[in-house]
Amino acid sequence: xxxxxxxxxxxxxxxxxxxxxxxxxxxxxxxxxxxxxxxxxxxxxxxxxxxxxxxxxxxxxxxxxxxxxxxxxxxxxxxxxxxxxxxxxxxxxxxxxxxxxxxxxxxxxxxxxxxxxxxxxxxxxxxxxxxxxxxxxxxxxxxxxxxxxxxxxxxxxxxxxxxxxxxxxxxxxxxxxxxxxxxxxxxxxxxxxxxxxxxxxxxxxxxxxxxxxxxxxxxxxxxxxxxxxxxxxxxxxxxxxxxxxxxxxxxxxxxxxxxxxxxxxxxxxxxxxxxxxxxxxxx
Numbered sequence: 001x002x003x004x005x006x007x008x009x010x011x012x013x014x015x016x017x018x019x020x021x022x023x024x025x026x027x028x029x030x031x032x033x034x035x036x037x038x039x040x041x042x043x044x045x046x047x048x049x050x051x052x053x054x055x056x057x058x059x060x061x062x063x064x065x066x067x068x069x070x071x072x073x074x075x076x077x078x079x080x081x082x083x084x085x086x087x088x089x090x091x092x093x094x095x096x097x098x099x100x101x102x103x104x105x106x107x108x109x110x111x112x113x114x115x116x117x118x119x120x121x122x123x124x125x126x127x128x129x130x131x132x133x134x135x136x137x138x139x140x141x142x143x144x145x146x147x148x149x150x151x152x153x154x155x156x157x158x159x160x161x162x163x164x165x166x167x168x169x170x171x172x173x174x175x176x177x178x179x180x181x182x183x184x185x186x187x188x189x190x191x192x193x194x195x196x197x198x199x200x201x202x203x204x205x206x207x208x209x210x211x212x213x214x215x216x217x218x219x220x221x222x223x224x225x226x227x228x229x230x231x232x233x234x235x236x237x238x239x240x241x242x243x244x245x246x247x248x249x250x251x252x253x254x255x256x257x258x259x260x261x262x263x264x265x266x267x268x269x270x271x272x273x274x275x276x277x278x279x280x281x282x283x
């Protein structure tokens with residue numbers, strides 16, 4: 001059992017939890033993930049670790065309550081326990097040679113981009129963060145990102161924060177102002193990563209993307225997280241989750257990610273109040 005040390009709502013459907021997991025926090029690095037099973041009846045949920053504290057022995061994950069299992073996870077409070085947390089899984093992001101980076105996050109992807117930026121900032125690299133959200137109300141981790149970046153640009157689709165545009169616009173503007181990046185790290189919706197990678201390919205800038213395909217066991221056994229990279233089949237859980245953005249078949253990834261939408265919607269519909277009571281979700 002893994003105890004919840006804290007819980008914070010970052011928005012209507014976004015939750016941040018800190019979990020007591022000393023063995024995981026001792027080994028985990030930027031880019032790696034864990035698989036969580038919140039209850040006996042819960043599904044396995046792969047979540048990239050947004051932060052970790054080796055001295056405290058904790059890891060922090062941020063998730064959106066979009067399906068039945070994440071909704072169940074969100075019912076837990078500080079002091080409650082999670083039945084399973086497995087990790088660290090996947091490979092650490094290779095950042096040792098990065099000197100100047102644009103770290104780009106889209107929506108909840110900022111929770112994954114943040115530890116990358118934090119690591120680079122702490123090792124003395126130049127870090128410009130570009131974060132994109134649909135609207136001002138959905139902005140998360142603004143103060144945290146500001147602390148680990150040389151410049152922070154936050155853009156919204158509707159301009160409600162005063163800066164309307166896409167993350168690709170922010171990247172172009174930085175480069176036009178003279179920024180020279182040896183690496184771009186893009187994490188967020190596949191469509192966002194696709195267009196960032198298209199732009200950086202034109203500009204000749206190395207680009208790392210973090211993949212989030214359908215995943216079950218996290219060990220390469222199920223094959224659910226397969227994707228095509230450079231014409232070859234790869235598995236996000238053991239070969240990634242990071243890949244060369246210029247080689248990923250994003251169109252295939254987008255199609256596969258929509259495979260179980262009807263089943264997910266049905267599961268959420270069945271998760272009514274009596275189920276929450278049964279699993280200890282209401283106090």
